[in-house]
Amino acid sequence: MLEKIKTAELKVGMYVVLPASWFDHPFLKSRFIIKDEGDISKIIKAGIVDVNIDTSKGVPVTVVETLSHYGPDTFKVPQTWEPETLVPDELREALNDAMLSPDKKARVVYNSAITIMARLLDDPRAKNITAAKDGINHIVDIIVSDDLTSHNLLQITSHDYYTYTHSVNVGLLSILLSKVLFRGSDAHDMHELGAGFFLHDIGKVRVAPEILNKPGKLTEDEMMKMRAHPYQGYKILSETNQLTRECRYIVLQHHERADGTGYPKRLKADDIHLYGRIGCIADVYDALTSKRSYKPSMSPYDALRLMKEQMINHFHKDLFDKFVLLFS
Secondary structure, three states, rough: EEEEHHHHOOOOOOOOOOOOOOOOOOOOOOOOEEOOOHHHHHHOOOOOOOOEEEOOOOEEEEEEHHHHHOHHHHHHHOOOOOOOHHHHHHHHHHOOOOOOOHHHHHHHHHHHHHHHHHHHHHHOHHHHHHHHHHHHHHHHHHHHHHHHHHHHHOOOOEEEEEHHHHHHHHHHHHHHHHHHHOOOOOOOOOOHHHHHHHOOHHHHHHHHHHHHOOOOOOOOHHHHHHHHHHHHHHHHHHHHHOOOHHHHOOOHHOOOOOOOOOOOOOEEHHHHHHHHHHHHHHHHHHHHOEEEOOOOOOOOHHHHHHHHHHHHOOHHHHHHHHHHHHOO
């Protein structure tokens, strides 16, 4: 149910429907849950006076005040999505629009990827995973075939850390690196690699929100539960008959480190599959460059320098060098 209100009346937790195209405002999509006061400030600064809020998806005006002491992810209301609604039409249209500039196509791809992952993590049923993989296939096809759009994708990734934005950033970075590594080879299924990289954190849907979104340091018990998410992801994909060879390596190994300090199995060096190594580098980079409640984001340069000077033992050096070249 839509209700029209003034932007000055917006509150954290409302599901806002902006009146303009997402090309005309600073957000990645035009419909979203307001996470914090910064979102409201951006809407007002964009010159938007009136907006609609969807009270069936977000928090209605009458109850916002009673929930204001909770964290922002309290307001992410789980929804049910049908497979046919999971992938935005704009993504398919962008594939067939030869007149769309690389920068606009990149924004459509990124915005669509965010939408797909946000909806999937709300409702990770087997049919929805299948639909999401279909959308991811389209994204992979664009990255593999269009160098200009791929380059633009590196410029627009979001630095706000939510599981769905992190999933998209890691997915895009990993496919870009895989494109460099496997160009001209038929030995790698890029579609299944894309699925694995985008779904690498799907196991986090089984981690309690108070652990997943805790602003401070996790306790030992909380850390154990958080570190179960690779196995939970493996279980979800297995239970839904979506567990391919590529997905298994990526989901289970993206937190393994070359020096044996990772998890869940403390694998070392070449015991970590190449696909897991790719996911590891992209995962660490995005974590460093993303803004969290307890830390600011790092610039790409500073993140890469930190990875090289203080964390290089976590990665395979040759692979890290190729990752750095993506940004040159």
